[in-house]
Amino acid sequence: MAKRRPSGDGMVRRREDGRWEGRIVIGHKESGAPIFRYVSAKTQKELLKKLHQSMEEYRDVDLSENSKLPLGQWLDRWLEEYAAPSVRPSTLEGYRGYVERNIKLHLGDKPVGKLTREDVRRLYRELQKNGRQEYHPEYGYKLSGGTIRRIHGVLHQAMDAAVRENLIAWNPTEGITLPKKKTAPKQILNDAQLERFMEIIQADSVWHDFFYTELTTGLRQGEICGLLWSDFDETHGTLSVRRTLHVQKGGVLVTGETKTGTGKRTITLPPSTAQLLAQRKKQSYSQWIFPNPLRPEQPANPNTVYSHLKTLLKKAGLPSIRFHDLRHTFATHALASGVDAKTLSGILGHTQASFTLDTYTHVTGDMQKRASEIVGGFLEHIMVR
Template sequence: MAKRRPSGDGMVRKREDGRWEGRIVVGHKENGEPIFRYVLAKTQKELLAKLHRDMDIYQDAQLTEDSRMTLGEWLDRWIEEYGAVTLRPNTLRSYEQYIRCYVKPYLGGKIVSRVTRLDIQKLYRKLKKEGRVHDHPEYGHELSDSMVLRIHAMLHRCLKDAERDHIVPYNPTDGVKLPKSNYKPKQVLDRDQMDAFLAAVDKNEIWRDFFYTELTTGLRRGEICGLMWRDFDENAGTLKILRSVNVPKRGEMEIGETKTERGRRTIRLPPSTVQRLKERKKHAISQWIFPEPLAPEKPVRPSAAYYWMKVLLKEAGLPHIRFHDLRHTFATHALASGVDAKTLSGILGHTNASFTLDTYTHVTPDMQRAASDVVGGFLEDLLGKELNPWPENEKAEPAP
């Protein structure tokens, strides 16, 4: 039996047309036959330079026959075999859209193992300049920095698995230059604004408990919509967050997992929130803590929560904010009033405390001192005599 040629092994010859051709072994088929990478050049010197470059790239790569598929084919396989079983439905739909609209039109036909870092860099540059599918009255066809970053996150994940499966010699998304994150600034309600908002909320019998609970827990919109009475322990004063509600555009309601594994958690509630929920439970007609008003067998739709937040903000004469800014408001005031980052990270369901600190770096010691009188008094009125309703030795615990 012939000796198996290692990856990176190569040979050089001069063709009849005068050009120089070289090839190197980049992997092997299932039957052991080598898979070659061919290189052409006008001169022997130029060819040797190209071969040495490729030898460094493919050394010990051990690519499989699947390395000959196109990037588009690999992404389709990834979605079917990896994404469909690991991604949340909403994330899966987003990935499918990114692949269909932003990757396949430009790089979908290129052999996946030949996609380079330069190819990826050119793709991001082109998407940034003219990647928007539908013309925008203000931005034209320019794609936002945040969208380019989301596309990069998707591609990086897909090609990382391709590298692991010996389909590409390296992940070409590593080391590319990315646009800076350009997220909308967080908008946090101050004490007067929160008083005004809660005053407007308190007049609405359907939504007052919902928004009071949101402001005292900082739950994600899908999480608070997915709360069930069996999640609430009125004796222990705790609440389990085990699921999230999502409704894709023009789609059916989906009840699934929380955003992250750490999202499944048990949090201790402020006494005032426990009391509100206990009173609400006495008149409950649904398994859901916050059911759809006209269909109590279903949880409230996240879009309805967003709509009524806008209505109540307008009634209170407050500026427009995103629903997630209610979560930011809770977190900012909690940090400013002394809740430590590790405890807050557990309450919010963040992956770790460092992410919490990175997200809320605007809450500096100076801000804490300046806010202590204002926020302290507000939280005492809202949550009870203790400024910190979550004692440091009672961390948020993972749900069983």
């Protein structure tokens, strides 16, 4: 058997056409045969420069023959073996969407070992211009910077795994300049709008309790839809958030873990909400606190909830806010009413109180202004003595 050639070992020759060609060993097949990388140049000096760059690039690297695997096949494998065991079902579905609609469509046939940084840059430029498969009245076929960043996050993770699997020597998504993320301003219902919304839901016998509970707890959409009666402690007036509900492709409902570790939490309900749920429990014949109105053996569908919210807002003549903006509304009014950030962070299931403050700086700024006026008045009182 021939001696196994070490990675980085190379050779140089002049071809019949006058150009210079070199190759280095970058890995080995299962049989032990070397895998080569070839470079060429017009002159020997230019070739040696390229060859030395390649040697540095592949130093201490021993790629497998799977480096010729098409990127699309590697991404499918990465989704099943790496992503699926570690992320929530809804997150995995999002990853699949980015892989199928955006990455594989443009680079799926490219050998994973030949994917370059320029390939990645070209992909992102194309997605920014023509990334949408359907025309959007506001954005046309363009994808937002935020969406490009999420696609990049998926591809970056997959390529990191490819490095660990010895499919590539380095991650080609490193060092890519990404488009800026334009965050849409948070919308909340002000005092007058909130009062109007409460009037509208008061007349809705089916959905009143759901939206009243949401506005007094700030639960995430999947969290409130996934509540069971076993989560409600009537004696102590508390609610335990233990799961979240996701809608998968095809409308299948799946329960999963909360968004973060601190998402599992027990919150003390306002007396009015605790009383409302206690009364509701007496009349309930479902295990779900908020069941599907037509199929009470099933939980409320988040998609149905969202659609009904839009109907209520339109009926009330209010801005067409997102469901998550009800959570913002709760948090904003809580902070403005004097609830401290640490307590609010625990209610919302945020990992850190600093995140709560960063998220709602528009409120804390007003609070700081009022605080400065109080301190100013206090100092003026001292000075006039």
